[in-house]
Amino acid sequence: MKxxxxxxxxxxxxxxxxKAFPKSEAIPRVxxxxxxxxxxxxxxxxxxxxxxxxxxxxxxxxxxxLFHEADLSIAAELTSPIQQHLMVHPSNRRSVQExxxxxxHPHALAxxxxxxxxxxxxxxxxxxxxxAAAAKYLSEHPEETLGAIGNELAAKVYGLEIVxxxxxxxxYNHTRFIVLHKKPVKLELPASKSTQKTxxxxxxxxxxxxxxxxxxxxxxxxxxxxxxxxxRPLKTRLxxxxxxxxxxxxxxxxxxxxxxxxxxxxxxxxKIIGSYSSYLLxx
Amino acid sequence: MKxxxxxxxxxxxxxxxxKAFPKSEAIPRVxxxxxxxxxxxxxxxxxxxxxxxxxxxxxxxxxxxLFHEADLSIAAELTSPIQQHLMVHPSNRRSVQExxxxxxHPHALAxxxxxxxxxxxxxxxxxxxxxAAAAKYLSEHPEETLGAIGNELAAKVYGLEIVxxxxxxxxYNHTRFIVLHKKPVKLELPASKSTQKTxxxxxxxxxxxxxxxxxxxxxxxxxxxxxxxxxRPLKTRLxxxxxxxxxxxxxxxxxxxxxxxxxxxxxxxxKIIGSYSSYLLxx
Numbered sequence: 001m002k003x004x005x006x007x008x009x010x011x012x013x014x015x016x017x018x019k020a021f022p023k024s025e026a027i028p029r030v031x032x033x034x035x036x037x038x039x040x041x042x043x044x045x046x047x048x049x050x051x052x053x054x055x056x057x058x059x060x061x062x063x064x065x066l067f068h069e070a071d072l073s074i075a076a077e078l079t080s081p082i083q084q085h086l087m088v089h090p091s092n093r094r095s096v097q098e099x100x101x102x103x104x105h106p107h108a109l110a111x112x113x114x115x116x117x118x119x120x121x122x123x124x125x126x127x128x129x130x131x132a133a134a135a136k137y138l139s140e141h142p143e144e145t146l147g148a149i150g151n152e153l154a155a156k157v158y159g160l161e162i163v164x165x166x167x168x169x170x171x172y173n174h175t176r177f178i179v180l181h182k183k184p185v186k187l188e189l190p191a192s193k194s195t196q197k198t199x200x201x202x203x204x205x206x207x208x209x210x211x212x213x214x215x216x217x218x219x220x221x222x223x224x225x226x227x228x229x230x231x232r233p234l235k236t237r238l239x240x241x242x243x244x245x246x247x248x249x250x251x252x253x254x255x256x257x258x259x260x261x262x263x264x265x266x267x268x269x270x271k272i273i274g275s276y277s278s279y280l281l282x283x
Numbered sequence: 284m285k286x287x288x289x290x291x292x293x294x295x296x297x298x299x300x301x302k303a304f305p306k307s308e309a310i311p312r313v314x315x316x317x318x319x320x321x322x323x324x325x326x327x328x329x330x331x332x333x334x335x336x337x338x339x340x341x342x343x344x345x346x347x348x349l350f351h352e353a354d355l356s357i358a359a360e361l362t363s364p365i366q367q368h369l370m371v372h373p374s375n376r377r378s379v380q381e382x383x384x385x386x387x388h389p390h391a392l393a394x395x396x397x398x399x400x401x402x403x404x405x406x407x408x409x410x411x412x413x414x415a416a417a418a419k420y421l422s423e424h425p426e427e428t429l430g431a432i433g434n435e436l437a438a439k440v441y442g443l444e445i446v447x448x449x450x451x452x453x454x455y456n457h458t459r460f461i462v463l464h465k466k467p468v469k470l471e472l473p474a475s476k477s478t479q480k481t482x483x484x485x486x487x488x489x490x491x492x493x494x495x496x497x498x499x500x501x502x503x504x505x506x507x508x509x510x511x512x513x514x515r516p517l518k519t520r521l522x523x524x525x526x527x528x529x530x531x532x533x534x535x536x537x538x539x540x541x542x543x544x545x546x547x548x549x550x551x552x553x554k555i556i557g558s559y560s561s562y563l564l565x566x
Contacts, residue, residue, distance in 0.1 A: 058393075125313055210506075212512070229512065
């Protein structure tokens, strides 16, 4: 099975793919649209891209390409803990207190802001294009006294030693990745337990405040729980929005079709992006 | 007046600051938490960071720091068009058809996906830590036949020539920046016309579907329009959320306080992040 993922090698997306699909042929792509296009053109079976709380790319790009461009379906969701570690080249293990510079992706540096501000106050920070790129640089420059922030896969791939574990500011830190496929399918993984979810994109007729309230009524009186609701600009005019809605339920025969019919009768456009299992990947 | 902004020099945030505060002393910072901290410690008067649809940093970091960490207030909002251009070193102006590589931030490469796929199919793409870093590299390597994607300020600062204008895929492409201040103030700019907005962060008591519906009722029956609603994980447990809500109205004496009282009576926690003017910056 071929899977395109948001690279480079040893990125957080790579880590999630390795955990969920240990036997697949995983192919890194440079950007999220590149991943999505590989799935549309069926160069791969699935594409795995970050959807929420990502470090290595904007979720908005994922959401917007799914709404505007791509006729792809979510086949599964992978929720993965994001754990940031400080690593050094083995030849520098005795200089951990005197690092000249610490390298990482700007989002990872931001996520470890408090740790850096206390334990490494004054140490120079340098941005790299990804956490994996920081680890790669260290492996190629053992003569420099550097640290890198990234995940355990990057430490393993590039032969580095983790010297401070879990240095991210918020203990609760997850990224949701979606597994995209050309046709609507539900991908079942042997991994751990799962919950059921359905993702909809809803465009309201006009007056947002009232119409959104009506849309939520369609879910509320059926006791359908929403785990996410987010407005996104339609990109046609300032102030026009569509809504991304995650319902904590499988597509059934009565409740969800009923809610969708009701929203359509109110003048909304509803696009079903997928009905799938959501897996929580282990540490 | 001192302003900390998300750098580097010639970033899209820098461009917005230059347009809105032409006479200020603008100080680049490496990360969004760095900018926020400069405002908290009053090392600067204001901090300007991206809030939505950003290229150069995750909005989630801004939202989460405002909710969890920072007691700052939004003093104004700047909405700026994001225009991506292809630029080259003047010595390469005759080689525009035969560029060896095109450099930019991964989000900018993603935003120009269609242009690159048609006009520069097969040309190598290389990631940089920012669009400004790509322009800087070109200015220092005139002997290499390279292109960079970035904004007009980067072209000006680094002495490059724009050879393809407005190459981003979606014509409608804006970034919202917020101007943060230690105390609740409303910053009035001479620039263009403005609209009034109030930003709230609301934590629901428990059952999301029903409670969110009630929260929206408080706005709907008062005809208070929402321009944005977004759920964000509370970071305490999977499935706990708070809501970021933008109301298209100034804080008044009756309607908004009434809605807030009603939400609090329902068991919600409401944090007012600011009541401010929103400015649309020109091209």
